[in-house]
Amino acid sequence: MTTLPATIDRAACERLDAGDPLRAFRDRFLCDDDLVYLDGNSLGRIPRETPRRLATLLGDEWGRGLVRSWTSAGWMESPLRCGDAIAEIIGAGPGEVLVTDSTSVDLFKLAAAVMDARPRRRVLLTEHENFPTDRYIAGGVTELLGAGRMLRSVPRQEISAAIDDDTALLLLTHVDFRTGERFDMRALTDAAHAKGALVLWDLSHSTGAINVDLHAAGADLATGCGYKYLNGGPGAPAYLFVNTPLQSELRNPIRGWLGHESPFTYEPEYRGATGIRQWMSGSPPIIAIASLRVAVDIAREAGMQQLEDKAAQLTELFIRLSDERLAEHGFELATPRDASRRGAQVSLRHPSGYPVVRALIERSVVGDFRDPDICRFGLAPLYTRFVDVWDGVDRLDAVMRSGDFRREEFQSRVPIT
Amino acid sequence: MTTLPATIDRAACERLDAGDPLRAFRDRFLCDDDLVYLDGNSLGRIPRETPRRLATLLGDEWGRGLVRSWTSAGWMESPLRCGDAIAEIIGAGPGEVLVTDSTSVDLFKLAAAVMDARPRRRVLLTEHENFPTDRYIAGGVTELLGAGRMLRSVPRQEISAAIDDDTALLLLTHVDFRTGERFDMRALTDAAHAKGALVLWDLSHSTGAINVDLHAAGADLATGCGYKYLNGGPGAPAYLFVNTPLQSELRNPIRGWLGHESPFTYEPEYRGATGIRQWMSGSPPIIAIASLRVAVDIAREAGMQQLEDKAAQLTELFIRLSDERLAEHGFELATPRDASRRGAQVSLRHPSGYPVVRALIERSVVGDFRDPDICRFGLAPLYTRFVDVWDGVDRLDAVMRSGDFRREEFQSRVPIT
Numbered sequence: 119m120t121t122l123p124a125t126i127d128r129a130a131c132e133r134l135d136a137g138d139p140l141r142a143f144r145d146r147f148l149c150d151d152d153l154v155y156l157d158g159n160s161l162g163r164i165p166r167e168t169p170r171r172l173a174t175l176l177g178d179e180w181g182r183g184l185v186r187s188w189t190s191a192g193w194m195e196s197p198l199r200c201g202d203a204i205a206e207i208i209g210a211g212p213g214e215v216l217v218t219d220s221t222s223v224d225l226f227k228l229a230a231a232v233m234d235a236r237p238r239r240r241v242l243l244t245e246h247e248n249f250p251t252d253r254y255i256a257g258g259v260t261e262l263l264g265a266g267r268m269l270r271s272v273p274r275q276e277i278s279a280a281i282d283d284d285t286a287l288l289l290l291t292h293v294d295f296r297t298g299e300r301f302d303m304r305a306l307t308d309a310a311h312a313k314g315a316l317v318l319w320d321l322s323h324s325t326g327a328i329n330v331d332l333h334a335a336g337a338d339l340a341t342g343c344g345y346k347y348l349n350g351g352p353g354a355p356a357y358l359f360v361n362t363p364l365q366s367e368l369r370n371p372i373r374g375w376l377g378h379e380s381p382f383t384y385e386p387e388y389r390g391a392t393g394i395r396q397w398m399s400g401s402p403p404i405i406a407i408a409s410l411r412v413a414v415d416i417a418r419e420a421g422m423q424q425l426e427d428k429a430a431q432l433t434e435l436f437i438r439l440s441d442e443r444l445a446e447h448g449f450e451l452a453t454p455r456d457a458s459r460r461g462a463q464v465s466l467r468h469p470s471g472y473p474v475v476r477a478l479i480e481r482s483v484v485g486d487f488r489d490p491d492i493c494r495f496g497l498a499p500l501y502t503r504f505v506d507v508w509d510g511v512d513r514l515d516a517v518m519r520s521g522d523f524r525r526e527e528f529q530s531r532v533p534i535t
Numbered sequence: 536m537t538t539l540p541a542t543i544d545r546a547a548c549e550r551l552d553a554g555d556p557l558r559a560f561r562d563r564f565l566c567d568d569d570l571v572y573l574d575g576n577s578l579g580r581i582p583r584e585t586p587r588r589l590a591t592l593l594g595d596e597w598g599r600g601l602v603r604s605w606t607s608a609g610w611m612e613s614p615l616r617c618g619d620a621i622a623e624i625i626g627a628g629p630g631e632v633l634v635t636d637s638t639s640v641d642l643f644k645l646a647a648a649v650m651d652a653r654p655r656r657r658v659l660l661t662e663h664e665n666f667p668t669d670r671y672i673a674g675g676v677t678e679l680l681g682a683g684r685m686l687r688s689v690p691r692q693e694i695s696a697a698i699d700d701d702t703a704l705l706l707l708t709h710v711d712f713r714t715g716e717r718f719d720m721r722a723l724t725d726a727a728h729a730k731g732a733l734v735l736w737d738l739s740h741s742t743g744a745i746n747v748d749l750h751a752a753g754a755d756l757a758t759g760c761g762y763k764y765l766n767g768g769p770g771a772p773a774y775l776f777v778n779t780p781l782q783s784e785l786r787n788p789i790r791g792w793l794g795h796e797s798p799f800t801y802e803p804e805y806r807g808a809t810g811i812r813q814w815m816s817g818s819p820p821i822i823a824i825a826s827l828r829v830a831v832d833i834a835r836e837a838g839m840q841q842l843e844d845k846a847a848q849l850t851e852l853f854i855r856l857s858d859e860r861l862a863e864h865g866f867e868l869a870t871p872r873d874a875s876r877r878g879a880q881v882s883l884r885h886p887s888g889y890p891v892v893r894a895l896i897e898r899s900v901v902g903d904f905r906d907p908d909i910c911r912f913g914l915a916p917l918y919t920r921f922v923d924v925w926d927g928v929d930r931l932d933a934v935m936r937s938g939d940f941r942r943e944e945f946q947s948r949v950p951i952t
Contacts, residue, residue, distance in 0.1 A: 148598040161602040169593045172822075176586045180769055181565040185578040185901065189949065193769055220817020222791030223640055234679060246803065251792035251817070254805040258790035262651055262680065271803075345818065352597055352610055352821035373675035374639030375668035384906055386663065386688075388671040400637020400668070401762065404769035405589075406823050484602065489801055532606065 122435055126442075128512075131435070131504035140428050144501045146416055147349070154483040154509045159323060159463050159496025162349030168412045175408050197355075197402040198395060200411045204348075204357050207414070207422050208321065208340070209331030214359055216394045217344070217407055221322055221356040223372070224341040225255045225289070227397065228318050228358060231368040232287045232339070233263050239286035239315070240266045245274050249295045252320055256289055278309045285315040292330070293323035293461035296492050298433075298453040300328070300461055303335040311336065316364075322346060326417045327462035327499060329426040338364055347462065347498050348417065350410030355403055365393060374399030416500065425499045429462035432497035432507055436464040439511040447518035452492060466493045473528035474517060481513045539852055543859075545929075548852070548921035557845050561918045563833055564766070571900040571923045571930070576740060576880050576913025579766030585829045592825050614772075614819040615812060617828045621765075621774050624831070624839050625738065625757070626748030631776055633811045634761070634824055638739055638773040640789070641758040642672040642706070644814065645735050645775060648785040649704045649756070650680050656703035656732070657683045662691050666712045669737055673706055695726045702732040709747070710740035710878035713909050715850075715870040717745070717878055720752040728753065733781075739763060743834045744879035744916060746843035755781055764879065764915050765834065767827030772820055782810060791816030833917065842916045846879035849914035849924055853881040856928040864935035869909060883910045890945035891934060898930045 123130050135141055147163040149155075155163065179191040188194050201215035208215070218224065233242060242256050253271065260267040272280045281288060288310045293300045303319065310317045319340040324330050326347030332340060338361055344354030360368060369390055375381050376398040379389040390396040417425065434457060440449060444466065452465040468474055468491060475487040485495045495510065517523055540547050552558055564580040566572075572580065596604040605611050618632035625632070635641065650659060659673050670688065677684040689697045698705060705727045710717045720736065727734045736757040741747050743764030749757060755778055761771030777785060786807055792798050793815040796806040807813040834842065851874060857866060861883065869882040885891055885908060892904040902912045912927065934940055 148594075151599060153601070155601060157602045161597075161605075163601065164593060164598045169590060172589060172593065173586060176581060176589065176768075177565075180578075181581045182568060184570070184572060184580065185574045185903070186896075187769070188578075219636065219640060220791070220820075222793075222817035223636060223789055226789045226816075230679065249792070250795065250798075250801050250803070250805075251790075253803060254790040254792060254795065257805055258788050262647065262788045264680075264682065343818070351593075352604070353818040353823075355820070356817065371675055371679045372640055372643045373668075373671040374637070375666070375671060376639075378667065378671065381667075384667050386667070386670060388667075388674055399643075400639035400773065401760070401770040403637075403772070403820060403823050405826060406770075406820050409822060479603075486602070 122431065122438065126435065126438060128505060128508050131508040134504040138428065138504070140420055140424055140499065143416065143420055144503065147501045149501060152482060154506045154513070156495040156497060156502070156506065156510050157484045157486050158498025158502065159346050159494065160486055161345055161352060162347060162413070162498060163501055164351070165349060165412050165416055168351070168409050171408055171412050172405060175405060193404045196404060196407045196411070197398060200407050200414060201357055201394065203411065203414045203418060204325070207417050208325055208359065209333045210359050211333065211362065213394050214361060215357050216397050217355050217357045217410065218398055218402065219356055221320065221341055221343045222251050222255055224356045224358040225252060225318070225320065226259060227370055227372055228339050228341060229256055229259045229287060229289060230263065230371045232316055232318070233259055233267055234371060235368055236286045237265065239284055240268055241270050241285045242267065242287050242289060243270050243272070243280055243285050244289045245277055246271050247274060247294060247296065248289070249291050249320065252289055252291055277306065281310050281313045281315055283313060285310070285313060288315055288317045290317065291320040291323065293328070293463070295323055296452070296488050297465050298460045298463035300459050303337065307336050323461050323463065327425065327429050329422040332359060337361065344410045348410065349413035349500070351406065354410045355406050358397055360394060360397065370397045370399070372399045376401065420500060428499040429497060430457035432499060432502055432504065433457065433460060433462060433464050435504060435507045436495060436497060436511065439507065440464070440466060443511055443515045462497050462499055464495045464497065467491045468493060470523055472531065473523040476528035477517045477523040477525070478514055481517065483510045483513045485510070539848065539855065543852065543855060545922060545925050548925040551921040555845065555921070557837055557841055557916065560833065560837055561920065564918045566918060569899060571927045573912040573914060573919070573923065573927050574901045574903050575915030575919065576763050576911065577903055578762055578769060579764060579830070579915060580918055581768070582766060582829050582833055585768070585826050588825055588829050589822060592822060610821045613821060613824045613828070614815060617824050617831060618774055618811065620828065620831045620835060621742070624834050625742055625776065626750045627776050628750065628779065630811050631779060632774050633814050634772050634774045634827065635815055635819065636773060638737065638758055638760045639668050639672055641773045641775040642669060642735070642737065643676060644787055644789055645756050645758060646673055646676045646704060646706060647680065647788045649733055649735070650676055650684055651788060652785055653703045654682065656701055657685055658687050658702045659684065659704050659706060660687050660689070660697055660702050661706045662694055663688050664691060664711060664713065665706070666708050666737065669706055669708060694723065698727050698730045698732055700730060702727070702730060705732055705734045707734065708737040708740065710745070710880070712740055713869070713905050714882050715877045715880035717876050720754065724753050740878050740880065744842060744846050746839040749776060754778065761827045765827065766830035766917070768823065771827045772823050775814055777811060777814065787814045787816070789816045793818065837917060845916040846914060847874035849916060849919055849921065850874065850877060850879060850881050852921060852924045853912060853914065853928065856924065857881070857883060860928055860932045879914050879916055881912045881914065884908045885910060887940055889948065890940040893945035894934045894940040894942070895931055898934065900927045900930045902927070
């Protein structure tokens with residue numbers, strides 16, 4: 119991992135791109151626009167291979183193979199095979215990851231399974247700042263199961279101290295969606311295990327951006343989405359991880375027929391499949407899984423340490439340039455300065471954050487905004503260049519100097535996704 | 536609806552095709568093979584428009600629009616708009632149907648919501664022969680909620696009598712997956728309502744094949760899959776229906792952020808959206824919804840009464856030919872002879888059903904098999920011709936006369952999906 123030069127200008131950024139070991143990967147994505155796209159943490163770019171793969175799937179496999187493709191084209195196994203491919207980039211083993219449903223549904227399945235399996239522990243613990251869907255799902259699980267179960271939410275710095283003998287599950291998002299701050303997965307897993315609790319990690323803002331190692335952290339359970347840094351496409355399916363020992367203890371509460379040990383004998387009584395396949399519920403979304411698989415294979419090929427290294431450099435560059443050129447406009451860094459404590463994202467607080475992001479989009483720099491005052495910039499390491507970071511900060515500086523963001527048209531709130 | 540001629544031969548079937556008001560719809564589907572495809576009840580054929588629509592979505596909307604397409608290309612509204620389109624072909628109103636998740640997950644959401652909302656009624660009632668996933672999901676819901684809830688399963692003819700003051704929910708599949716027998720939706724809904732119970736209809740084998748009218752039946756809740764007669768593609772998303780009055784009573788137990796009243800303000804506490812959007816959980820599967828939408832629009836254009844009429848004629852023809860040519864080989868009709876009591880499917884029982892279906896597939900007639908002895912033939916009305924029925928029965932007769940099905944290679948059980 120190279121360090122940044124002492125003096126940075128656009129030419130220095132071009133030299134960093136020229137020396138980037140991942141530079142060829144940008145060509146694997148459709149990038150035929152002049153956008154500075156710093157929103158891969160919301161929706162990743164499309165791999166050039168994806169339309170070709172889906173054309174084959176549609177024409178040959180669905181069109182001509184028809185129902186026979188469930189076996190002849192490997193459709194039935196595709197959620198397991200794509201899960202195994204994702205396992206390689208999150209430090210899990212074969213047979214521990216399944217592509218299925220959405221992150222919300224997978225959070226529900228895993229959280230409900232833990233709360234159901236360990237009824238003597240009543241508390242599902244999370245943090246105040248967790249992503250809303252994680253909090254909402256957790257609250258829904260505890261209310262639905264009743265019998266004294268409760269959701270407890272504490273500030274970030276009080277999490278470890280809040281884990282006790284009544285804690286069944288700790289639910290955390292590994293990289294915070296607002297600030298990009300990264301939890302120490304190993305330390306929190308150890309703290310939970312010391313009290314007999316399990317941990318469920320939401321990896322939505324981690325996988326494909328940084329080097330996640332679930333086995334090294336002793337992780338129990340995880341899930342994450344496929345459409346951010348994994349580049350699987352809009353609303354791509356999610357994946358879930360259940361470590362091997364827990365696979366024989368926990369039961370999928372949404373007992374679909376494809377999670378049955380023997381789905382094609384249509385038995386009247388449910389017998390959950392051995393292994394990760396138990397967590398399948400309905401028929402797998404074959405087209406969406408094929409799209410996700412193309413993208414996962416690109417990340418595998420790049421290698422997770424290389425992605426983490428480049429994300430660290432891109433975010434470092436953004437922070438340096440922000441210190442030099444944006445602090446004077448009132449921006450405050452919300453992201454940790456220590457690269458090991460952040461994801462591939464830099465967030466800046468500014469009281470006029472919303473119209474600033476709108477004005478920046480008009481200058482062809484796509485970032486996004488999260489209430490109350492967070493301007494988010496996702497620096498997806500597979501296709502973001504160092505010059506993109508330069509241009510992004512340069513145009514943000516220009517937005518502030520011009521006062522463009524004060525224009526009436528940028529003040530009214532429409533969602534920036 | 537024309538009746539069949541007194542004498543049927545292949546030329547008569549060609550004349551029926553020539554006079555078929557839906558004949559032009561076959562050209563809307565990719566049918567460039569010589570297959571007699573009688574398995575549209577498992578996976579429908581691909582509309583010719585689908586690859587074009589997805590190419591635009593991939594290149595322009597995802598590729599170039601990127602994250603902005605959530606608003607500019609209408610992605611965020613697409614589960615609601617596709618739901619409204621499906622509403623038109625199942626007799627529901629605007630804002631009552633949402634495309635989301637899989638049938639299994641939707642069954643879970645709706646069943647859990649009812650059992651949670653009406654805790655004084657303990658029983659979730661279903662029938663022995665219901666599709667396994669419906670039974671498995673129902674058992675999972677009652678076990679997860681506990682507190683005395685129980686699944687009760689009775690034979691088909693005892694359902695009405697089994698509904699009592701302790702019944703919270705009756706869960707039935709409208710058209711049986713094995714026999715093709717259709718329930719009287721209105722009569723069973725009335726019987727349930729008379730005892731204060733709600734009914735959840737699984738429409739997987741109905742929608743797109745017959746004329747479903749949820750409002751006319753006074754239906755409460757329904758769900759169904761998108762990949763059978765709806766032709767949405769392998770593992771297409773499902774849809775759910777919640778009638779307008781129940782929308783203010785029932786709560787989605789899988790509380791995803793997109794079902795929040797105000798998802799983009801990221802509030803810490805969950806407030807379910809007004810209307811059907813509350814039933815959304817995670818990010819909608821945009822590519823899969825686009826594929827489903829193309830197909831739903833074809834069914835809307837054809838008109839549901841026309842589809843039901845043609846399905847009635849195709850199944851009538853199959854039954855007539857089966858009486859004339861297949862009964863002598865030991866086939867027994869498992870499907871009702873009254874067209875109003877069946878779906879678009881004909882099922883024949885035969886002790887050698889499994890190898891017979893395998894041998895038939897080798898003669899380019901694709902049907903499928905369900906344990907213990909059911910040969911299933913789905914006659915999807917949008918693209919199945921009368922000559923396909925003739926050829927299917929003709930080759931089935933030939934399989935029996937030749938004894939082909941006794942060959943060793945057809946005896947070993949591999950799934951026929």
